Amino acid sequence: MMAEGSVVRAAGFIVYKMLNDKVHYLLLQSSKKPHHWTPPKGHLEEGETDLDAAYRETNEEAGLLKDQLRLIDSQIPLKYTANGKPKVVTYWIAELIDENAAVKISHEHQDYSWADYDKAFELVSYVDAQSLLNKCNDLIKEELQKNAK
Numbered sequence: 001m002m003a004e005g006s007v008v009r010a011a012g013f014i015v016y017k018m019l020n021d022k023v024h025y026l027l028l029q030s031s032k033k034p035h036h037w038t039p040p041k042g043h044l045e046e047g048e049t050d051l052d053a054a055y056r057e058t059n060e061e062a063g064l065l066k067d068q069l070r071l072i073d074s075q076i077p078l079k080y081t082a083n084g085k086p087k088v089v090t091y092w093i094a095e096l097i098d099e100n101a102a103v104k105i106s107h108e109h110q111d112y113s114w115a116d117y118d119k120a121f122e123l124v125s126y127v128d129a130q131s132l133l134n135k136c137n138d139l140i141k142e143e144l145q146k147n148a149k
Contacts, residue, residue, distance in 0.1 A: 006085075007086045007088055008082065008085050008086065008087040008088070009043065009044045010042055010043045010053070010057075010088070010089040010090075011041060011042070011044060011050040011054040011089065011090045011091070012039050012040050012041025012042065012054050012058065012089060012090075012091055013039060013041075013054050013055075013058050013069065013091065013092055013093070013094040014039050014076075014091050014092070014093045014094065014136045015039065015062070015064065015069065015096055016093070016094075016095055016096065016136075016140060017096040017099075017114065019116075023116065023117060023137065023141075024114040024115060024116050024120075025039070025114070025115055025116075025136075026039065026062060026096070026103065026113075026114060027039060027112065027113050027115055027120055027123050028040055028062065028108075029109055029110050029111040029113070030108065030109060030110070031107065031108055031110045035110065036124075036126070037113070037124050038124065038129065039091065040057055041054070041057055041061075041089055041091070042056075042057035050075065051075075054090070054091070054092055060106055061106050062103050062104065062105060062112065063102065063103060063105070064101055064103065065101075068096060068097060068098035068101045069095065069097065070094060070097045071092050071093070071094050072093045072095055072140070072143050073092065073093040073143070075090045075091065076090070076091045076092070076093075076135060076136070077089070077090050077091075078129070080126075080128050091132065091136075093139060093140060093143075117137050120133055121133055121134075
């Protein structure tokens with residue numbers, strides 16, 4: 001049980017894949033109003049590491065398995081206030097390496113999108129999420145340049 005005023009912790013992945021030589025990001029649309037768009041993420045369960053939670057939540061929310069993803073960067077924390085409490089969501093960038101993998105959304109979401117950077121930036125309406133996307137986009141570009149050499 002979390003003490004009053006303590007930080008709420010969550011974890012997830014910025015999942016991307018290449019489509020027509022462009023990076024596309026997986027975003028999920030919440031079933032709850034205001035139906036915001038986010039990468040797959042969720043709260044840590046007791047005794048769970050951030051990375052284990054990210055894998056579990058991505059599987060629960062998008063139907064993607066650990067062996068269908070390739071981590072490409074270290075963790076990126078996103079800090080903000082949710083429901084009056086400080087929250088830290090730790091994200092990792094993960095490439096979807098199984099081109100046959102199908103996204104299967106849970107009841108928590110009503111839709112999903114593989115969006116290029118411009119569309120993804122438009123969909124994630126929160127400034128903090130846009131900043132996270134910006135940072136991830138730069139890191140993915142670096143990774144792609146490294147792999148092209």
